[in-house]
Amino acid sequence: MTVGEQDRLEGPSSPTPEAVELFGDALPRAQRFAELLAGPGTEQGVIGPRELPRLWNRHLVNSAWVGTVIPQDASVVDVGSGAGLPGIPLALARPDLRITLLEPMARRVAWLEEVVATLGLDVTVVRGRAEERETRRAVGESDVATARAVAPLGRLAAWSLPLVRPGGTLAALKGASAPDEVRRDAVELRAAGGGDVEVVTTGAGDALTHIVVVHRTERRTAAGSGPGGGRRGRGRKDRSS
Numbered sequence: 525m526t527v528g529e530q531d532r533l534e535g536p537s538s539p540t541p542e543a544v545e546l547f548g549d550a551l552p553r554a555q556r557f558a559e560l561l562a563g564p565g566t567e568q569g570v571i572g573p574r575e576l577p578r579l580w581n582r583h584l585v586n587s588a589w590v591g592t593v594i595p596q597d598a599s600v601v602d603v604g605s606g607a608g609l610p611g612i613p614l615a616l617a618r619p620d621l622r623i624t625l626l627e628p629m630a631r632r633v634a635w636l637e638e639v640v641a642t643l644g645l646d647v648t649v650v651r652g653r654a655e656e657r658e659t660r661r662a663v664g665e666s667d668v669a670t671a672r673a674v675a676p677l678g679r680l681a682a683w684s685l686p687l688v689r690p691g692g693t694l695a696a697l698k699g700a701s702a703p704d705e706v707r708r709d710a711v712e713l714r715a716a717g718g719g720d721v722e723v724v725t726t727g728a729g730d731a732l733t734h735i736v737v738v739h740r741t742e743r744r745t746a747a748g749s750g751p752g753g754g755r756r757g758r759g760r761k762d763r764s765s
């Protein structure tokens with residue numbers, strides 16, 4: 525038996541206490557999503573079988589944590605949604621949000637549409653690349669863009685901030701090197717219309733999550749003077765702008 529086959533037989537890990545807290549009433553649908561990832565998701569290659577034992581904290585909880593930096597009733601575009609991360613867990617944990625999943629690959633778009641229908645989510649799926657004009661026309665400007673594992677921060681900001689209204693934010697899920705990435709890409713962030721930048725760290729252990737929040741500057745103000753915007757954070761904050 526190969527390692528992959530063994531992991532597949534083990535199936536997804538069980539919901540963690542963090543998952544129970546974050547998903548609340550939506551926990552059964554989060555469990556269904558975990559099952560979809562573990563079954564058809566691995567068969568279709570949207571997630572690797574080695575990820576199954578750490579599905580909950582590393583993927584679902586990590587994704588849902590991004591909701592802590594998103595204001596109530598916001599419109600959100602999840603750039604490069606892929607398997608549906610962070611967009612699907614975010615939609616389950618935060619039903620007040622209006623979410624669009626943006627993904628260029630046809631196979632993944634079909635997967636996302638199937639997941640949205642199966643879970644009965646009121647979520648829009650759009651096929652396109654973030655940086656393309658047609659995508660900007662189709663998606664418009666959201667309050668918040670989210671992204672995980674899509675591109676280095678500077679490039680991600682150049683692609684995503686045009687999909688965010690002035691005063692809105694890009695919330696990028698990043699690894700422990702998030703503060704270094706903010707420093708490294710500072711020039712690109714400003715050129716992309718980024719103003720204040722915060723790194724919000726939340727969770728612990730394998731649910732430890734670093735969220736880089738880039739505020740888009742208002743059109744009529746100088747670069748770097750972007751507003752704070754509404755927040756529902758409960759994480760630790762580092763500020764660098």
Ligand SMILES: C[S@@+](CC[C@H](N)C(=O)[O-])C[C@H]1O[C@@H](n2cnc3c(N)ncnc32)[C@H](O)[C@@H]1O
Binds near residue numbers: 604606632653654655
């Ligand atoms: C490594 S996967 C990550 C998927 C998901 N966000 C996750 O965390 O599992 C990167 C995703 O970004 C998508 N992507 C790549 N370039 C993109 C672009 N220019 N605009 C939007 N999505 C893009 C890819 O098709 C892929 O689904």
